[in-house]
Amino acid sequence: MxxxxxxxxxxxxxxxxxxxxxxxxxxxxxxxxxxxxxxxxxxxxxxxxxxxxxxxxxxxxxxxxxxxxxxxxxxxxxxxxxxxxYATIIHKDALVSPSAKLGHGTVVMPGVIVNAAATVGSHVILNTRLVIEHDCLIGDYAHVSPGAMITGGVTVGDGVHIGAGATVIPTKTIGAWSTIGAGSVVIDNIEAQSTAVGVPARVIKTADQTVSTTNRKV
Ligand SMILES: CC(C)(COP(=O)(O)OP(=O)(O)OC[C@H]1O[C@@H](n2cnc3c(N)ncnc32)[C@H](O)[C@@H]1OP(=O)(O)O)[C@@H](O)C(=O)NCCC(=O)NCCS
CATH class of the missing domain: 3.40.50.20 (Rossmann fold)
Structure with missing residues (x-):
């Protein structure tokens, strides 16, 4: 090609x-x-x-x-x-389940694992050595950064950026165009267009760009 x-x-x-x-x-x-x-x-x-x-x-x-x-x-x-x-590029050292679906324009980097029945949208970046577990839905234009762990049944909305090494626990939803900080652990659903950081992840920015420091656990 x-x-x-x-x-x-x-x-x-x-x-x-x-x-x-x-x-x-x-x-x-x-x-x-x-x-x-x-x-x-x-x-x-x-x-x-x-x-x-x-x-x-x-x-x-x-x-x-x-x-x-x-x-x-x-x-x-x-x-x-x-x-x-558009091409779909899957590095030869990635493991993509035969029952997973990947959209056009999507790139799967080395060491990535995409497990059974996961659905990944179009123009998505699945970066180095991350895991997308079974039954996840990853929206168009999302970028999941290196080493992230997206566990079973998670929904990641369109345009979401998941930072390097972040974890999302099973069945949670990250709303469209949100950002999850590197190393964060998401244990609740996250509203669209928010930024959430930390362990556990707390929302520090919302759609109207309000910065909420009180919402964070130190
Ligand atoms: C979440 C992120 C986007 C926030 O960036 P930002 O909007 O510029 O925010 P700031 O750097 O001003 O930080 C705001 C607050 O969040 C904290 N914070 C930022 N990122 C954090 C993280 N990953 N984990 C925990 N706390 C974090 C800051 O310490 C700061 O806290 P304070 O208000 O108490 O001082 C960024 O820090 C991040 O983690 N990006 C992911 C980068 C990545 O993984 N890239 C991969 C490329 S392949």
Whole structure:
């Protein structure tokens, strides 16, 4: 498979490694820091708007290789590609249950385990060595960071960012576009657009950006 990466920063380099280790080829790295399309060392570099001609000429698939969830969504909306024009990248050293489902544009990094009947949406990042347990639902544009433990039956809403090493106990729901701090342990449902940190995780920011320090246990 030929792959076009949108984005050319650290996260894109990690995804490029995944693509190459699977025996596939990165044929382009597009980023709006480039103004013109040019070929260097067998790879195209240019603005993201070049994606349409490259897909047509090279019959390649696309990954939005940008870590920030909201920006990933914005670019997907802007490019207006069909679902089939996106790749799904699963590193050869990830374990994905045959009964799990993964959406288009989603990337699964090395060492990840996705267990039975989990459903993972589109344009999701499942980062290095995390666990998605059985029956979890992971929404579109979510990013679950390295080493996180999402236990059975958890629902992670669209655009959620789960920090590195965080744990969510079974059947809890993290509302859309929320953030869970690195190392936190979520034992309650978390409202949409909140930030929760600590062990156990307490909400420190809500949708209207109110910062609540009183809600935290020290
Ligand atoms: C949760 C997070 C997004 C908060 O960032 P922020 O909004 O800039 O918040 P601040 O750094 O101002 O911290 C606000 C408060 O929360 C505390 N806090 C922040 N992150 C915390 C965490 N992970 N665990 C416990 N407490 C945390 C701070 O100590 C601070 O407490 P105080 O008000 O008593 O001083 C960030 O700290 C975090 O953990 N990000 C995850 C990063 C990650 O894992 N990236 C993976 C990339 S692959």
């Amino acid at each position: 030929k792959v076009i990466l949108i984005g050319d920063s650290g996260h894109a380099r990690v995804i490029a490694d995944n693509v190459i280790s699977n025996g596939d080829t990165v044929i382009a790295r597009l980023d709006d820091k480039y103004t013109e399309l040019e070929k260097r060392n067998d790879c195209w570099y240019g603005p993201s708007s070049s994606v349409h001609e490259l897909i047509r000429d090279e019959q390649a698939k696309v990954i939005i290789a940008i870590g920030a969830n909201a920006i990933r969504r914005k670019i997907v909306d802007k490019l207006n590609l069909s679902d089939e024009q």
